[in-house]
Structures are given as structure tokens and as C-alpha cells.
Amino acid sequence: MSIARDIRPRQDDAAFLATSPSASFNSPSSHSSVLNRTIPLNAKPLKPFATEDIKVLLLENVNQTGREILSQQGYQVEFLKSSLSEDQLIEKIRDVHVIGIRSKTKLTARVLKEAKNLIVIGCFCIGTNQVDLQYAADQGIAVFNSPFSNSRSVAELVIGEMVMLARQLGDRSNEMHAGTWNKVSNGCWEIRGKTIGIIGYGHIGAQLSVLAEAMGMSVIYYDVLNIMSLGTARQVKTLDDLLAEADFITCHVPEIPETKGMIGQKQFEKMKKGSYLINASRGTVVDIPALIDAMRSGKVAGAALDVYPNEPAGNGDYFNNDLNTFSADLRSLKNLIITPHIGGSTEEAQKAIGVEVAQALVRYANEGSTLGAVNLPEVVLRSLTMDEPDHARVIYIHKNIPGVLRKVNEIIGDHNVDKQMTDSRGDVAYLMADISNVDAATIKDLYTRLESLPSRIMTRVLY
Ligand SMILES: NC(=O)c1ccc[n+]([C@@H]2O[C@H](COP(=O)([O-])OP(=O)(O)OC[C@H]3O[C@@H](n4cnc5c(N)ncnc54)[C@H](O)[C@@H]3O)[C@@H](O)[C@H]2O)c1
Numbered sequence: 001m002s003i004a005r006d007i008r009p010r011q012d013d014a015a016f017l018a019t020s021p022s023a024s025f026n027s028p029s030s031h032s033s034v035l036n037r038t039i040p041l042n043a044k045p046l047k048p049f050a051t052e053d054i055k056v057l058l059l060e061n062v063n064q065t066g067r068e069i070l071s072q073q074g075y076q077v078e079f080l081k082s083s084l085s086e087d088q089l090i091e092k093i094r095d096v097h098v099i100g101i102r103s104k105t106k107l108t109a110r111v112l113k114e115a116k117n118l119i120v121i122g123c124f125c126i127g128t129n130q131v132d133l134q135y136a137a138d139q140g141i142a143v144f145n146s147p148f149s150n151s152r153s154v155a156e157l158v159i160g161e162m163v164m165l166a167r168q169l170g171d172r173s174n175e176m177h178a179g180t181w182n183k184v185s186n187g188c189w190e191i192r193g194k195t196i197g198i199i200g201y202g203h204i205g206a207q208l209s210v211l212a213e214a215m216g217m218s219v220i221y222y223d224v225l226n227i228m229s230l231g232t233a234r235q236v237k238t239l240d241d242l243l244a245e246a247d248f249i250t251c252h253v254p255e256i257p258e259t260k261g262m263i264g265q266k267q268f269e270k271m272k273k274g275s276y277l278i279n280a281s282r283g284t285v286v287d288i289p290a291l292i293d294a295m296r297s298g299k300v301a302g303a304a305l306d307v308y309p310n311e312p313a314g315n316g317d318y319f320n321n322d323l324n325t326f327s328a329d330l331r332s333l334k335n336l337i338i339t340p341h342i343g344g345s346t347e348e349a350q351k352a353i354g355v356e357v358a359q360a361l362v363r364y365a366n367e368g369s370t371l372g373a374v375n376l377p378e379v380v381l382r383s384l385t386m387d388e389p390d391h392a393r394v395i396y397i398h399k400n401i402p403g404v405l406r407k408v409n410e411i412i413g414d415h416n417v418d419k420q421m422t423d424s425r426g427d428v429a430y431l432m433a434d435i436s437n438v439d440a441a442t443i444k445d446l447y448t449r450l451e452s453l454p455s456r457i458m459t460r461v462l463y
């Protein structure tokens with residue numbers, strides 16, 4: 001084996017654990033086919049120096065499947081059930097190399113600035129709006145998520161909620177719990193024959209489309225992209241077209257500036273009287289005080305909310321006006337289902353997410369692969385094999401400015417570069433090269449020279 005292991009960097013030497021950010025997510029087929037192609041049976045396990053020095057912080061009750069994968073690597077894994085406040089996070093994140101979060105933990109620029117050793121962030125969920133992706137990329141910190149492992153769970157929840165709202169099930173159940181028999185059919189409907197309007201026809205919206213059609217519903221959808229319809233679904237041109245036609249309106253868009261408050265007073269005015277609203281996307285997408293008004297006036301006959309502008313840090317916390325000023329008004333409404341951000345909270349989804357994201361973190365930490373990252377270019381190299389003992393993998397994350405490759409190749413070009421790949425995304429570029437016949441002194445020298453280049457964001461050497 002390579003003698004390079006003898007030059008273990010200090011535990012706080014984040015550069016050796018260099019990170020990569022990468023690009024947008026892939027379809028499952030492209031993902032797995034690339035991986036299958038690049039992992040031969042005799043693949044040499046690359047390690048970012050001493051794995052037992054890698055500190056992992058997992059917040060928000062990340063699934064056991066993910067925890068196990070990371071622990072099995074020998075990493076030091078600390079696991080917390082809830083999220084942390086910004087100040088607590090700043091204290092904790094300082095010596096952490098890998099952090100795993102879900103939707104609640106805010107990794108702002110202020111927090112990431114303190115994360116001097118951090119190489120990679122795993123969002124054990126779909127949404128990545130809780131992370132300052134650009135700031136992370138600028139620091140060479142890769143971010144991974146799980147693009148579709150909980151999509152089906154959300155789609156099924158929405159189907160259930162449509163039936164519940166149409167039949168006022170929440171109210172009937174609450175009344176029975178309070179000891180009151182109230183057998184009514186007024187204002188109760190089948191969903192068969194009704195129109196569902198899906199805002200955002202991505203992974204969740206498309207799943208929902210198929211399920212809703214099977215329930216006998218007509219499906220229309222609005223999306224900023226021109227997307228192929230599934231079954232007999234029909235894309236409408238504008239949000240207003242959807243609002244005017246749908247009986248059930250359901251939001252499945254990401255939290256981005258364009259979707260903030262996209263359902264507010266004006267949109268409620270354009271809906272049909274007696275329509276229903278469901279939001280299981282992000283809490284900022286619907287203006288909740290405007291929804292409260294629309295429900296009080298009878299314009300909206302029922303609603304289901306799973307997400308809120310401010311959400312508690314963990315289970316057992318209060319959902320009250322200290323958190324969101326409208327909480328008490330919201331809780332007083334009839335035919336309103338409010339759930340604690342559980343759209344993706346099923347055993348199936350959480351297990352799958354745990355595996356998917358933890359594996360991406362390990363691949364990144366140990367091999368430098370950015371495949372599936374959401375904020376950096378995607379770079380993956382065929383694995384080194386056990387037949388290639390004296391190889392090292394050099395990763396150089398750098399500013400995407402002219403002349404860098406020439407400088408880098410002046411440094412690594414003195415050696416035998418077996419393979420090399422580079423790609424850029426915006427202002428950041430990611431270079432990965434496998435170099436043969438290198439000893440500890442050479443690795444140290446390469447590392448030091450790359451680190452001294454003005455274009456450097458982060459350097460890592462894996463061996
Ligand atoms: N409640 C939960 O537990 C839960 C679980 C999973 C995902 N989510 C949320 O749901 C969101 C959607 O998930 P997904 O997997 O379907 O995402 P996706 O990226 O597959 O699909 C989102 C769709 O929204 C469209 N879109 C973007 N901006 C739009 C706009 N302004 N108007 C109309 N359409 C727009 C996109 O083009 C895309 O087709 C996630 O971003 C996440 O925030 C919530």
C-alpha cells in the first residue's frame with residue numbers, strides 16, 4: 001500500500017478532506033449506470049487520510065440506515081434528534097467535516113463561515129433551500145440531497161388529504177373524540193369527477209397526477225417548464241387558468257424567490273368558491289393569513305397544510321403564536337388539516353433517503369465523486385484498482401478563472417497523470433486527477449504547491 005498514509009494531515013487540516021460540490025440531480029438511471037460503470041470488483045478503497053479522524057454531525061433524527069453507513073466507515077458520528085439554533089450550530093460545526101441535516105437546520109453563510117473543516121453537507125431530504133448553496137460552493141463545500149426518495153410518500157399523503165377534506169373527516173373525527181355524534185352529508189363530496197390542479201409538475205406533482213387520475217379525477221397542472229403530461233393530464237398556460245378551473249389545488253414547487261407567497265389574497269380571489277387548498281411544499285409558498293381569510297369567508301372549503309414559515313426545532317415543541325403569529329387563528333378553523341411536516345415521513349422514504357445520502361457522503365469523502373451534488377459540477381473518475389498501489393487522487397477545487405488549468409498541470413504534469421477530469425459550474429470548478437508512482441513526499445509537495453495557487457478554494461489528496 002501507499003506510504004502516503006504516513007503523512008496524515010492534522011485533524012484540523014480540512015484541505016486534505018477536500019470537498020466537492022456538484023451539480024443538479026440525475027435521473028435514477030443515469031446515476032446508477034455511471035456508478036456501475038466506474039466501480040470494478042477490485043476497486044481500491046480510497047480514503048481521505050485516517051477515516052477515524054472524520055467527524056460527522058447528524059441532526060434532526062437522520063434515519064438509522066444513514067447513521068450505520070457512516071459509522072461503518074469508521075467515522076466519528078455524533079447524532080442528535082433535533083435541530084440546533086444558529087448559535088449552537090456555530091459552536092458545533094467548527095470541527096466537523098461532514099454534516100447531515102433535514103429541512104429544519106439552516107446552514108446560512110454565517111454558520112458556514114465558521115465551518116472551517118467542513119467538506120460536505122448531506123440534506124437527508126429533497127429540499128435544499130435551508131442551505132446557502134452558493135456560499136457553500138464558493139467555499140468548496142459540496143451539498144447532496146435525495147431528489148426523489150420521498151416523492152411517493154408526499155403524493156400518497158395528498159391523495160388521502162383530498163378525500164379527508166372532501167368528506168370533512170378531520171372535523172367528524174374531532175367531534176367523535178369530543179363525544180359528539182354529528183352525521184352530515186352537506187358539503188361532503190366524492191373526489192371522483194373533480195379536477196385537481198397541481199402547481200409544480202416535478203417528481204411529486206407527476207406521481208400525484210397518476211394517482212389522482214386513477215381515483216377518477218381530471219388532472220391539470222401549471223409549471224414554469226413545458227413538461228410532458230402523464231395519462232390524460234393537461235398542462236395549463238398560467239397559474240390563473242389553474243386557479244379558475246381546479247376544485248383541489250395543491251402546491252409542489254421548491255422554495256425559491258419566485259414561489260414566495262405565490263398563493264396569496266389575489267390567487268384566493270381567482271379560485272372557485274368551495275375549492276380546497278393543499279400545501280406540502282414549503283411554508284413560504286402560501287400566504288397563511290390570506291388563507292385564513294379565504295376560509296373564514298367560505299371561498300375555500302377546506303385546506304391541508306404540512307409546512308409553515310417557521311417550524312419548531314424538534315418533537316414536543318409548541319406550535320403557537322410565538323412561532324408564527326397566525327397559529328391560534330389557524331388552529332381555530334374548521335375543515336383544516338395541519339400536520340407537522342410529515343409529507344416525506346414514512347419508513348420507506350426515510351430508510352431510502354438514509355442510504356442514498358449517506359452513500360453520497362461516503363463517495364464524496366473517500367473518492368471525491370461529486371455525482372449528484374446540487375451546487376458543484378459533477379465530476380467522477382473510474383475507480384483506482386488494487387493493481388495500482390502507488391496512486392493518489394488529487395482534487396483541486398478552484399475559482400473558475402482563465403489560466404488555472406495551465407498552472408495546475410505545471411504542478412501535476414511532472415508526474416504520470418493516469419486520468420483527469422475537470423468541470424465548472426458558475427464561478428467554481430472541480431478538477432480530479434489520478435497520479436501514479438507517488439510517495440509521501442511527492443504527495444505533500446503536490447498538495448503544498450496546489451494550495452499556494454491564488455485560484456485555490458480547496459485541495460484534497462486521497463490515497
Ligand atoms: N412536505 C414534505 O415533507 C416534502 C417532501 C418532499 C418535498 N417537499 C417539497 O416539495 C417540493 C417539490 O418537490 P419535487 O420533488 O416535486 O420537486 P421537483 O424539483 O421535482 O419539482 C418542482 C417543480 O416545480 C416547478 N416550478 C419551479 N418554480 C415554479 C414556479 N414558479 N411555478 C410553477 N412551477 C414551478 C419546477 O419546474 C419543477 O417541475 C420540494 O422542493 C420540497 O420543498 C416537501
Ligand SMILES: O=C(O)CC[C@@H](O)C(=O)O
Binds near residue numbers: 103127150341
Ligand atoms: O424530512 C424533512 O425534514 C423534510 C422533508 C421534505 O420537506 C423534503 O424536502 O424532503
